Amino acid sequence: xxxxxxxxxxxxxxxxxxxxxxxxxxxxxxxxxxxxxxxxxxxxxxxxxxxxxxxxxxxxxxxxxxxxxxxxxxxxxxxxxxxxxxxxxxxxxxxxxxxxxxxxxxxxxxxxxxxxxxxxxxxxxxxxxxxxxxxxxxxxxxxxxxxxxxxxxxxxxxxxxxxxxxxxxxxxxxxxxxxxxxxxxxxxxxxxxxxxxxxxxxxxxxxxxxxxxxxxxxxxxxxxxxxxxxxxxxxxxxxxxxxxxxxxxxxxxxxxxxxxxxxxxxxxxxxxxxxxxxxxxxxxxxxxxxxxxxxxxxxxxxxxxxxxxxxxxxxxxxxxxxxxxxxxxxxxxxxxxxxxxxxxxxxxxxxxxxxxxxxxxxxxxxxxxxxxxxxxxxxxxxxxxxxxxxxxxxxxxxxxxxxxxxxxxxxxxxxxxxxxxxxxxxxxxxxxxxxxxxxxxxxxxxxxxxxxxxxxxxxxxxxxxxxxxxxxxxxxxxxxxxxxxxxxxxxxxxxxxxxxxx
Amino acid sequence: xxxxxxxxxxxxxxxxxxxxxxxxxxxxxxxxxxxxxxxxxxxxxxxxxxxxxxxxxxxxxxxxxxxxxxxxxxxxxxxxxxxxxxxxxxxxxxxxxxxxxxxxxxxxxxxxxxxxxxxxxxxxxxxxxxxxxxxxxxxxxxxxxxxxxxxxxxxxxxxxxxxxxxxxxxxxxxxxxxxxxxxxxxxxxxxxxxxxxxxxxxxxxxxxxxxxxxxxxxxxxxxxxxxxxxxxxxxxxxxxxxxxxxxxxxxxxxxxxxxxxxxxxxxxxxxxxxxxxxxxxxxxxxxxxxxxxxxxxxxxxxxxxxxxxxxxxxxxxxxxxxxxxxxxxxxxxxxxxxxxxxxxxxxxxxxx
Numbered sequence: 017x018x019x020x021x022x023x024x025x026x027x028x029x030x031x032x033x034x035x036x037x038x039x040x041x042x043x044x045x046x047x048x049x050x051x052x053x054x055x056x057x058x059x060x061x062x063x064x065x066x067x068x069x070x071x072x073x074x075x076x077x078x079x080x081x082x083x084x085x086x087x088x089x090x091x092x093x094x095x096x097x098x099x100x101x102x103x104x105x106x107x108x109x110x111x112x113x114x115x116x117x118x119x120x121x122x123x124x125x126x127x128x129x130x131x132x133x134x135x136x137x138x139x140x141x142x143x144x145x146x147x148x149x150x151x152x153x154x155x156x157x158x159x160x161x162x163x164x165x166x167x168x169x170x171x172x173x174x175x176x177x178x179x180x181x182x183x184x185x186x187x188x189x190x191x192x193x194x195x196x197x198x199x200x201x202x203x204x205x206x207x208x209x210x211x212x213x214x215x216x217x218x219x220x221x222x223x224x225x226x227x228x229x230x231x232x233x234x235x236x237x238x239x240x241x242x243x244x245x246x247x248x249x250x251x252x253x254x255x256x257x258x259x260x261x262x263x264x265x266x267x268x269x270x271x272x273x274x275x276x277x278x279x280x281x282x283x284x285x286x287x288x289x290x291x292x293x294x295x296x297x298x299x300x301x302x303x304x305x306x307x308x309x310x311x312x313x314x315x316x317x318x319x320x321x322x323x324x325x326x327x328x329x330x331x332x333x334x335x336x337x338x339x340x341x342x343x344x345x346x347x348x349x350x351x352x353x354x355x356x357x358x359x360x361x362x363x364x365x366x367x368x369x370x371x372x373x374x375x376x377x378x379x380x381x382x383x384x385x386x387x388x389x390x391x392x393x394x395x396x397x398x399x400x401x402x403x404x405x406x407x408x409x410x411x412x413x414x415x416x417x418x419x420x421x422x423x424x425x426x427x428x429x430x431x432x433x434x435x436x437x438x439x440x441x442x443x444x445x446x447x448x449x450x451x452x453x454x455x456x457x458x459x460x461x462x463x464x465x466x467x468x469x470x471x472x473x474x475x476x477x478x479x480x481x482x483x484x485x486x487x488x489x490x491x492x493x494x495x496x497x498x499x500x501x502x503x504x505x506x507x508x509x510x511x512x513x514x515x516x517x518x
Numbered sequence: 519x520x521x522x523x524x525x526x527x528x529x530x531x532x533x534x535x536x537x538x539x540x541x542x543x544x545x546x547x548x549x550x551x552x553x554x555x556x557x558x559x560x561x562x563x564x565x566x567x568x569x570x571x572x573x574x575x576x577x578x579x580x581x582x583x584x585x586x587x588x589x590x591x592x593x594x595x596x597x598x599x600x601x602x603x604x605x606x607x608x609x610x611x612x613x614x615x616x617x618x619x620x621x622x623x624x625x626x627x628x629x630x631x632x633x634x635x636x637x638x639x640x641x642x643x644x645x646x647x648x649x650x651x652x653x654x655x656x657x658x659x660x661x662x663x664x665x666x667x668x669x670x671x672x673x674x675x676x677x678x679x680x681x682x683x684x685x686x687x688x689x690x691x692x693x694x695x696x697x698x699x700x701x702x703x704x705x706x707x708x709x710x711x712x713x714x715x716x717x718x719x720x721x722x723x724x725x726x727x728x729x730x731x732x733x734x735x736x737x738x739x740x741x742x743x744x745x746x747x748x749x750x751x752x753x754x755x756x757x758x759x760x761x762x763x764x765x766x767x768x769x770x771x772x773x774x775x776x777x778x779x780x781x782x783x784x785x786x787x788x789x790x791x792x793x794x795x796x797x798x799x800x801x802x803x804x805x806x807x808x809x810x811x812x813x814x815x816x817x818x819x820x821x822x823x824x825x826x827x828x829x830x831x832x833x834x835x836x837x838x839x840x841x842x843x844x845x846x847x848x849x850x851x852x853x854x855x856x857x858x859x860x861x862x863x864x865x866x867x868x869x870x
Contacts (some may be wrong), residue, residue: 094747109737109745113536114731122735123747130728153532157860170525 020047021070021082022178022210023101028077037063037143038074043073043229045210047082047177050201052221053214055231056254056309056474061214064231065181069096069103070508082178092389102172106184108164112157118142120342131185142170146200162193166200173204177266180204181212187310198224216245216310217491218513219243219273232256247513254308255476255509276336279468280320280351280437285329285449287319291492292313292329295320297437300466302459304479307489307512313472314356316489317439321346321353323361333436347380356441356472358419362426369407370396372414373428380433399428422450427458437468456482476505488512519836539859540799540852541811543550548818555825563716566692570706570822577709578603578784583791583798584720585764587812589649590795591724592757593737593804594642596651598634599765600787601660601705604780606630612781613677623679627770628763634660635762643754657788664781671780674773682708683777707772721809731805733757737804749805792821795839797848819844 023045030038038060045051055061066072070090080089081099090096110119116137139152148166150159167184172180186194201211201224213225230237230253237253281296295314297303305313318324322340331340333349340346356363363372374392396410403424407417414425423443430438444452459469459482473479480503488496488511496511527708555563562568582599589596610623634656641652693703724730735743736753744750772784798815800807822844823837
């Protein structure tokens, strides 16, 4: 290794109750490089970062920093800063009501009085040096997000950081702002700062990084020089599939043949979270959105359901134009949505199974037309039976059920409204394999009954088994659509990765 | 970016911060209101003594409002201040009437305030209990203790203190000539000097002392403040200590004005103080506000009450109704101003 190592982490282990978040992970950062840390959700990226910044304490392993004798002792973010490790998070961790200069120097001064004039001068100098388009005495809230992020970086630079961690810095920036940030990163690289860049955006990695470390399921997959790892390979490494591994799924599973009649159609639909996209689905079709985490798949379906603020586009249900700006509009048009985050958006933990099941139907009827007790009991019994929900009784609080059964309760809630179009966002995440299969079977059965379903899952096999059409997303855009024979793991990964580095 | 341009940027005046903007609005409204009162109501409003009366009557309110401003900038709330004033006054009166001396009484007032402040600060910031609940408990406790000391109103009988109460600063050139030809000088109580010192001191601390700046950071975004290396707990703790201390001082000033202890002394002072702070441009959400603004907030609030009384609406409920309307008006005004500003800024950011 001819380059100078700034930071080396060896054999890092971290365990949470029931989960091995990191198992024997190594990571090396050299002076003056931009090093991407990649991995899917749950791969252990953020755990590794948090171990490094002292938010978590590691269970085992060894961290060594250049300039520090022996083992680096990091027990709090302050410790990390003191030995030269600074972090800039996705959410700005500065104070919007203070000036740019104050944000760069607050918390670092000693003594009773603040020396405003002095550090305003210093800040001005630093901003000029780093080409950051902000003024020292400007209130931070009047700067754009990108500039705020750059101010945070400037603060880190002024603290003589040797290791700069950028955790998803680009997710809320637009194209131009990203470029500004990148030129700042390149500038810092040439000054010898080692930068750890955590991101979901593959293209950005290839644009600025020198090296990539890939994690998967808390384990190290490998460290690669960027030229040696084409984008397709990277995706394969992140997902843990080799390219030649072409176990094609039995096609007999996909019997859903859409009738051709379009049920839902969106044209240039966009929301506060999703960029404009076109989409349609036919009666009895099962399709899927796929892509890496953060590619915009959940945001797109949330836009369809009106769960985020819809900002534009036309929507047609059965050929008739409708307006869907809130979830209730979507429900009235026969759309159901099982959210990605079951605990936050799905169940109401303290209500009974029965109340959770009838909730959506009751909302659609309006609260001035309450359902009778016997109706509720009947519906609850029916769905507990058909979906085989394992619960002590109808009155059990849904929070005490297992994850799989909670998911079934939410499914029951939507089935009860007899939707024409049902969106399932990660319905099988974190539930046992038996229930997973049950849910997959149910999806296919629904399709036979002429319900259109959008099925989103992080597991490609599962999508191949259920979907007849896959929409592939990357960096918030739809980049491909696969049907019929094109549906194979290899193809999907190729599409996710996009062409070779442009 | 040429040197020229950045050089210019350094001299360029920055737009007002939110704190300065809200404060400016209040000050303008106060002067406008006072001018209108002078023109339409005339009479007392034409004499400088009117302003001094406002200050004399509300010196204690100004002091506690400063304390509340400090707490509110840090994102907290302290509703015990009225109770603490009551307790301070009652204790000091009883002590003086039983042969105490003035200096010890003053120390006692400060001590009582400080004790409440320390306890509130500890509970809120180190044990992380809701500030509203903590100071509500403090309020009940203080009121209860006041009544326990004496159910009946107590007048100060201490001669030295009576003399202190009567001693006023006379400013002849702001006086006026009475009908019988005598010059009546403008009179200001000693408490006003204390109040003005408090305002100035708090203003300077918030502006130039490290802890003061850190307080704005804590109120602006607590999580960020923590990440920026600020000892958030200590800063919040200190904000409650300051508020407690100021309520003790306010108690003493209150006593110098009224000269009597009463179980209902300064009842509702906390609400008036909160209202004044808000009118002066302090945001309940934290991070914005300053003492000068609060000072004008108190003046605005009390002037409008005076105007209501002077214009013939003598029933006490009119004052409350006006206060309510006033507060509502200011909050609406602030949110409109700030949201328009937010929109303009994001538009600017998008353009640049």
